[in-house]
Amino acid sequence: MITGAWEAWLAERADLRRVRGTVRSDPVLRGEARPRGGAEVLDLASNDYLGLSQDEQVVAAAHEALDRYGASATASRLVTGTLPVHRELEASLCRLTGQPGALAFSTGYAANLGALTALSGRGAEILLDAHAHASLHDAARMSRVPHATFAHSDPADLDRELSRRAGSRVLVAVESIYSVLGDAAPLPDLVAVCARHDALLVVDEAHGIGVAGQGRGLVAELGLVDAPNLVVTMTLSKSLGSQGGAVLAPPTVREHLVNTARSFIFDTGLAPAAAAAARAAADIVAADPRLAARVRAHAQAIAATLAIDPAAGAVQSLPMASPEAAVAACLDLRRHGVLVGCFRPPSVPDGISRLRVTARADLAPADVAAAAQLIADVAADHRGAAA
Structure with a gap:
């Protein structure tokens, strides 16, 4: 039971949401049966x-993994939670996107948290596109380093912000395709600006995978897979129809994340059924x-x-x-x-x-x-x- 000052505070926040027209709910929309x-x-x-x-192949893959491994990975990936299906998923994601390495997380949110917190650290700064997803903004806050935004999809403004930080180690985070306005980021220009300033560019392909580049994502469509200092994050819960997330990057970055990304180290591994479903979906997208x-x-x-x-x-x-x-x-x-x-x-x-x-x-x-x-x-x- 919530009472006293906390009850009053919750009532005040609920009233404010009603006044603003921002009340949300979680209704069952499609029927339990x-x-x-x-x-x-x-x-x-x-x-x-x-x-x-x-999809029948995706659902069958999930069932097979459930029967083989059970309902849970049962532990962190660093303890006993890494299963063959995780390695198979990561290989399929590399084949789909053309990236040299992949590391699966329990959600796309956790992938963004892990990437930004582990790749920034003491002495770094983070610059976010003003329209970047909430998970990237939360990751910047949790990184406990100075962070700021630059004008949405504006390479010139990013160039100015990076010039002000000359000599600093800067991580820039953007999305490939933004879900609200639906616009695609000017990735070639952003890559060029980051290369001039030796900044690391993290691109969230949540809305690009399965849609752009014949399903391989906007980074692949634009021929940027081999661009310098580029890291890609993605979700498995949109086009791949499953749940989870991943960071796609060179092996050196993957190894660093395994050792330092708290949302990977301290989280139970992705459920086997979800991993198998995403693996099957990635193979379907790559083939069709x-x-x-x-x-x-x-x-x-x-x-x-x-x-x-x-x-x-x-x-x-x-x-x-x-x-x-x-x-x-x-x-x-x-x-x-x-x-x-x-x-x-x-x-x-x-x-x-x-x-x-x-x-x-x-x-x-x-x-x-x-x-x-x-x-x-x-x-x-x-x-x-x-x-």
Whole structure:
């Protein structure tokens, strides 16, 4: 039971969220007894960009690992938690992305925490793109080194910030594709700026893997796999349809993370079923570039119907007049059997609430077209009501 000053503080924060229109919840949206492949609604809200969470090969790989290794890795990777399936996953990720080494973490969040905290340290500074994911900002704070932001996707501003830090060891963190605005980072220019200043560039490919570069990510699409001082992080929970994360880097960086990344050292290893599912998904994406082509085609079709510029990734975001209008439209669409997400403050970097519409490679074009038109109509109704 929570009482006294803590009860009053919790009530005050809840009231503030209601006033701001930022109340969140965790409803069950698809039904506890939903059979695999038998969705009751059209899901344009999740991060399952390629539909691989329901793929027969991916699910079979998870079952096989569950039967072979059990439900848990049972310990840290440094104790008894490293299983053959972890090595197989890391090899598959290297084949998919062209990177020379990989280290799997329990989540993408933990991968970013591990990379930034372990690669910074005493004497370093961190510069973050202003729109970088919360996990990168949290990692910078936890690194306990000076950190700041530079203007979003602005190589000139990054150059100025690095010039002010001449002689310092600086780590720069960006995303390849940003999920809110959907824009792709100018990676070649950022790589060039970092090379001029001998800075280390960490690129989070959470929204690039499975979508850009025939599924291999934006770094691979732009021919930057061999760029100097480049480290890539990724999640296994979006295009790969599983759970977990990884850092992709040269063997020297991998060895350093094994010895110093606290979110790796002190965490139980990735569950065997999740590791096996991600391994199977990575192999499928590497073998079939049509998946990435399909999700991008659906994304462009959604953007055209919503009359917005197509985003570089799978997520297309439709601006709304207010948080209340965005939430109301989201709930209205749910009643019509279509799930979309909702971006609103404080999660949006520019303060503009949006509907988050996720393209999926496994949906029929006719279903995508019908859903996109419904979203456009419902959004227009709620924008008009807000006006």
